[in-house]
Amino acid sequence: MNQRTVLISGAGIAGPTLAYWLARHGFHVTVVERAAALRSSGSPVDVRGPAVGVADRMGVMPRLREAATRVTGITLVDGRGRRVGRVDTRALRRATGSREVEIPRGDLATILFEAARDDVELLLGDSIATLSQDPEGVDVTFERAAPRRFDLVVGADGLHSTVRRLAFGPEQDFVRHMGLYVATLPLDGSAGHGQEMVMYNTPGRAVAVHPSHGGVAAFMYRSPQVPDFRHGDVEQHKRLLAAAYASAAWRVPELLARVREADELYFDSVSKATVRQWWNGRVALLGDASSCVSLFGDGSTLAMAGAFTLAAEMGAAPDDHESAFRRYQTRHSVLTEPKQQNVTRGAALLIPATWRGIAARNLATRLWPLAAAAGWAGRRLTPRRDDVADAQAL
Incomplete structure (x- = not known):
């Protein structure tokens, strides 16, 4: 039997995890990535729950712990930098x-x-230009490389997925703005505050400084969708941030000055991607491309767990991709659907819309250790659904 060929678009979190496991299931795997090189920094994300088990089985958990941020807590401050709350993470x-x-x-x-x-x-520094599939395979043209034919294609290329656009339809059919924008900026060693993340809030606005790798500043604010928003327009993004935080205190004027001078700035809508069926023929979607949960740190965990599940199903039925894709969606949506439903609740904690909401959130931080202790006892009496899913997957 000929070795099955799979093209994965995207070398972020989901793509390499899927590539690792597909190779172990006997597939010939090609990964195409638009960036010319893999990045070695970036905003912090979480590896938790089922992703810990996946990392263990890949043998990378020791390296992840070596590279961990080791943040010990989140300090909440007012406009003068005085502490008004703290979470001991x-x-x-x-x-x-x-x-x-x-x-x-x-x-x-x-x-x-x-x-x-x-x-x-x-294939670094390249991207898929066209996809054309028939019952036997998928013909792919690239922006740079010669055309190729693959048995299957997986889009692990994020919220603004090229594969989803080419094989499923325009982005506006699947992506919904959730009323928030987020930006991150590397600080190159000027974060301060040791191992604490520091957050400052005004109604509908949050600014956080994370000490990871010299520091990362994060801006999160509530806003209706910008009608003419352009994903690649850095100058527009700088103007939007300046307008949103024009009257903010604490370190915000200093951070906005850094934004104005920055060459590297991430800025995007907090959005939810919802695709009813995660495959179309021989083309499937993975991670944020199919079921984005942006902003709250769960995207990487879900990407790794989804990649493991997809590879397992493809390996179990290498000659029946449709059944494999269907079982993958059935299993993995158990994890993604609750996370997508909790985006609004998470936003209420990070970015309260009113001064009263900010005060209530700050007060609640004094009770969270008690809630965590109750959760600790509950875990030992009743397994969580995530624990059950972890055991089933691994």
Whole structure:
């Protein structure tokens, strides 16, 4: 029997994880990535729940812990920088028995790809231009490389997925703005505050400074969808940030000055991608391309768990991709659907819309250690659904 060929678009989190496991199931894997090089830094993300088990089985968990941010808490401050609340994240992890790791996104992607690279083909600095499928395979043209034919194609290329656009339809059919925008900026060693993340809020606005890798500033604010928003227009993004935070205090004027001078700035809508069926013929979607949960740190965990599940199903039925894709969606949607439904609740904690909401959130931080302790006891009496899913997957 000929070895099945799979093209994966995207070398972020989902793509390398899928490549690793597909290679172990006997597939010939090619990964295409638009960026010319893999990044080695970025905003922190979480590896928790089922993703910890996936990382363990890949043998990369020790490297993830070495690269972890080791943040011990979140300090909430007012406009003068005075502490008004604190969350002891280390105590929460201990109380809940969590094995989760917070790690810069680029470091996570690099570690995952390095685990897979000896068994896959990589096309850096390139992207899919067209897809044309028939009952026997998928013809692919690239922006740079010569045309190729593959048995299957997987889009692991994020919220603004090229594969989804080419094989499923325009982005506006699947992506919904959730009333928030987020921006991140590297600070190059000027974060301060040791191992604490510091957050400042005004109604509908939040600014946080994370000490990871010299520091990352994050801006999160509530806003209707900008009608003429352009994803690649950095100057527009700088103007939007300046307008949103024009009257803010604390370190915000200093951080906005850095934004004005920045060459590297991430800015995007907090959005939810909802695709009714995650495959179309021989083309499937994975991670944010199919079921984005942006902003709250769960995207990387879900990407790794989804990649493991998709590879397992494809390996179990290498000659029946449609059944494999269907079982993958059935299993993985159990994890993604609750996360998508909780975006609004998460936004209420990070970015309260009123001064009263900010005060209530700050007061609640004094009770969270007690809630965590209750959760610790509950875990030992009743398994969580996520724990059951982890056991079934692994």
